[in-house]
Amino acid sequence: MSTGLPNTWPRLLADIGGTNARFALETAPGVLEDIQVLPCASHPTLEAAMRSYLAEVGSRAVAHAAIGIANPVTGDWVQMTNHHWAFSIEATRQALGLTSLIVINDFTALALSLPHLPRKELVQVGGGDAISGSPLALIGPGTGLGVSALIPSPGGYMPLAGEGGHVSFAPFDEREAAIWRYARDRHGHVSAERLLSGPGLVLIYHALAALAGEAEQDLSAADITARGLSGDCPRCRETLDAFCAMLGTAAANLALTLGARGGVYLGGGIVPRLIDYFKTSPFRPRFEDKGRFSAYLAGIPVFVINSRYPALIGASAALAAHLEH
Numbered sequence: 001m002s003t004g005l006p007n008t009w010p011r012l013l014a015d016i017g018g019t020n021a022r023f024a025l026e027t028a029p030g031v032l033e034d035i036q037v038l039p040c041a042s043h044p045t046l047e048a049a050m051r052s053y054l055a056e057v058g059s060r061a062v063a064h065a066a067i068g069i070a071n072p073v074t075g076d077w078v079q080m081t082n083h084h085w086a087f088s089i090e091a092t093r094q095a096l097g098l099t100s101l102i103v104i105n106d107f108t109a110l111a112l113s114l115p116h117l118p119r120k121e122l123v124q125v126g127g128g129d130a131i132s133g134s135p136l137a138l139i140g141p142g143t144g145l146g147v148s149a150l151i152p153s154p155g156g157y158m159p160l161a162g163e164g165g166h167v168s169f170a171p172f173d174e175r176e177a178a179i180w181r182y183a184r185d186r187h188g189h190v191s192a193e194r195l196l197s198g199p200g201l202v203l204i205y206h207a208l209a210a211l212a213g214e215a216e217q218d219l220s221a222a223d224i225t226a227r228g229l230s231g232d233c234p235r236c237r238e239t240l241d242a243f244c245a246m247l248g249t250a251a252a253n254l255a256l257t258l259g260a261r262g263g264v265y266l267g268g269g270i271v272p273r274l275i276d277y278f279k280t281s282p283f284r285p286r287f288e289d290k291g292r293f294s295a296y297l298a299g300i301p302v303f304v305i306n307s308r309y310p311a312l313i314g315a316s317a318a319l320a321a322h323l324e325h
């Protein structure tokens, strides 16, 4: 059934993370204009942020909108995992006078963008060629840890809508077992996201400082990165090395689970900020350190997504598919 007026432009696209909300107007297929990034904390609700953006860009009539958001989307009521925004999709659609509003997980949106990203915006970190017709895995640390994939099907790629950031963290060696114990003593269940995220960088730093019997400093994730990369703080550097190694384990686990010989894509806001260091960090050796499956993993290319607004491109693809059916 047609959803009505599918060719009405502009369309409103949004990518809502735990820290930032990114908005754009799509004025023709794949053409994004007026991209703005608003801190989520500056607005009491998503609807208020959307209204503020639309007012800012001039109140052009928008009929269709798509949102990728950092939480599971299981029905009409949406509750963010790492921020307090919560809303009804239908009430928001009506309040904003939209004909259609679709809401999908932000990493489902990011997965949908993968076939559309220019090669020059992907930084390959090891491995061989992608095997066409195979699944593409996606994992990305930011405020949280997003996970998704594209699975080939006769009708094209199908995106996964899972919550793979919340699987249990799997320590690889004694140091990681000690970090796991430190985290479990404070938080109970230790998910992968607990350590592989911006807050996770801080937690790993605290754990390593405590294990070394050092007084920890009050450092943010960005501070740890800056000091680790500049060489000013060996414990910060150890934190980055541990973080990248743990991400290698998590990415390889995902690749094995999915048979992702089409490649593993790394999204989120953290890895692109570390990109030069990341290429020679413990990430890739750890990715391949999987016993009898080391050769299998050695062939899989890893691509760091170095695009500015990739999830908006995925939201555009999701909306186009929705309006065509």
Ligand SMILES: Nc1ncnc2c1ncn2[C@@H]1O[C@H](COP(=O)(O)OP(=O)(O)OP(=O)(O)O)[C@@H](O)[C@H]1O
Residues within 6 Å of the ligand: 016, 017, 018, 019, 020, 070, 082, 106, 141, 142, 143, 144, 145, 146, 197, 198, 199, 201, 220, 221, 222, 223, 225, 226, 268, 269, 270, 273
């Ligand atoms: N230079 C840096 N190095 C490492 N981490 C950083 C740096 N700058 C910011 N961060 C962390 O990155 C996280 C924000 O990630 P991102 O830019 O992906 O935002 P987001 O899209 O709002 O997050 P998400 O989609 O995961 O909810 C925050 O936890 C922040 O502390």
